[in-house]
Amino acid sequence: MKKLSNAKSSPRLANPNLEIMFLDNSQMKIMFKISDSTLFRWRKSKIVNYKKIGRKYYYPYELIMNFMKIRNEL
Numbered sequence: 001m002k003k004l005s006n007a008k009s010s011p012r013l014a015n016p017n018l019e020i021m022f023l024d025n026s027q028m029k030i031m032f033k034i035s036d037s038t039l040f041r042w043r044k045s046k047i048v049n050y051k052k053i054g055r056k057y058y059y060p061y062e063l064i065m066n067f068m069k070i071r072n073e074l
Contacts, residue, residue, distance in 0.1 A: 022051075022058040031068070 023031070028039055028048075042048045043057065048067060050057045 021061050023061055023064060024059075025057055028059055028064070031064070032071075 025036070025039060029035065032038075034042075043050055048059055049063050050059050052058075
């Protein structure tokens with residue numbers, strides 16, 4: 001019987017910048033200076049795209065940057 005090594009079994013991300021590609025609720029609130037209820041309304045009315053993973057919401061960084069440009073032009 002072989003002994004298992006004590007090496008870390010967590011997989012490495014193929015793209016180390018993956019965490020930059022998505023923003024979470026707290027980052028969105030800071031970036032847009034909005035409240036939880038405003039962010040909820042944006043999700044409900046489909047103003048922003050999001051993905052829900054577990055209990056957390058994530059927003060694609062590139063789409064959010066485009067949204068900011070449009071919002072600032074108004």
